[in-house]
Amino acid sequence: MSWIKKFAKSSFRLYSGNTISAFQPLDFFHFHPLWYDLWLHRIVAVMDNLMLEQKHYREISDILETPSSIRSILQKLTPAYKGSEVKNIEDYKRIASFFARMLEESCPADPFAELTNPFHTTEEVNHMLANLPWQDANVSIAKRLGQLLAVAGSLVHGQYNDIVTDMGWDTYGPYRVRHQTQQYSLLIRHFPNLTPKELWPEQFLASVSDLKIYALYQDIEWEIAYVGCHTIAKNGNPVEGLKKFTVISDGKVLKEKQIAALIEELAEKAETIYRKIRTMNFEELKQMVMLQECFQMKKMFDAADIDWRPTQEMVDRVKDKPLLTGILPLGTLMTDLEEYKEIFGINLFAREVLGDKA
């Protein structure tokens, strides 16, 4: 069975109960089809250069981003194909099939995160439980950690934009674990790069680059809906349910005072960067969004010794061009899977690109 059915069911959770007009700071879905064919053709060149289609995820994990980032890349292919005038079917097919396989190999238990994002093996999880310096939580620190997640999430929202956020924020788990005679749900929130210096000047970068928040909860049922930043507590409250935690930034365990200082810093940076984005004109926004989109593949392009940044042809393609119109309904609240598959071009993609039915 093709992966597209599972993909459709899971990715629907990304948009269910949401409207496309809520995405910021640009209407991506009417922008990407203007230039995506050129970018995809370059990705295929990199895949050929590195012979990626012959390699297992384990061999190339160091040049790929987080699983949620890969899911986000997949998610954008179908509306781009639907809206693009240039339908380079073979490029779409090879890229989609490659990234779908990477997810099947990296998260075999739930590749498209219908309910979970199980990126770690049991051995890796047990190693974390045994070796991390767990601290007891209380309501006060649980609120602090919620604030830390909110400010770090807001910073990457600006640094990477609304639909590249997943490159800067993933959540792994929930893993049902036993630790010191108690049962818990383990969630690992990961901000892998808070300092994307290729995208922003120094004043918009955090003082720390890698941030991991490990949390053990009780009496909460967690779900992850397609991408890590869409982590949902199905019942219970994360503030009351947090029992143990540890926060590690750039390899160092943070104490409560350091966490408070980091919240203050990241909140200010998140606000500053988005105020800057709000001052950008339409042409600047288009260039920024294109650069952020291409940045997702930087490691792969670097490995192939090919410049990851947009080519002049890509830049020229969008210069002084308005956004496309009518590809997706901006204000419609998505509530039905079948409607979603039509609107986002998944049925079309399955039929024309994969030779399948969604």
Added chain:
Amino acid sequence: MPKLLLQGIPASSGIAEGKANIFFSGNDAGTFNEGEILITTITDPTMVQAMIKAAAIVTDMGGITSHPAILSREMGIPCIVNTQRGTTLIKSGAKLKVDGSKGEVYVLD
């Protein structure tokens, strides 16, 4: 007696009470006090310093996977999105009760 003022999509569960503060993108976070209810069209990162002080968040737009919904769930505070008329119906300073599980906003005074 609480009076039901408007409804929206429940995006983060829990109940909170506090004063409404109509707060928009780019506003000064210094004008937002700890424990107030943040009422806006849709949040963005320019509002994060106010969001982390909020007791609850109510937005006119968005869905359960939009920016305010995601961050409210992480902070464990109630959030209601897509009320459509929150910023026009609610007055700054009004005492509100927000039920994030039912998606209902009540006026308390």
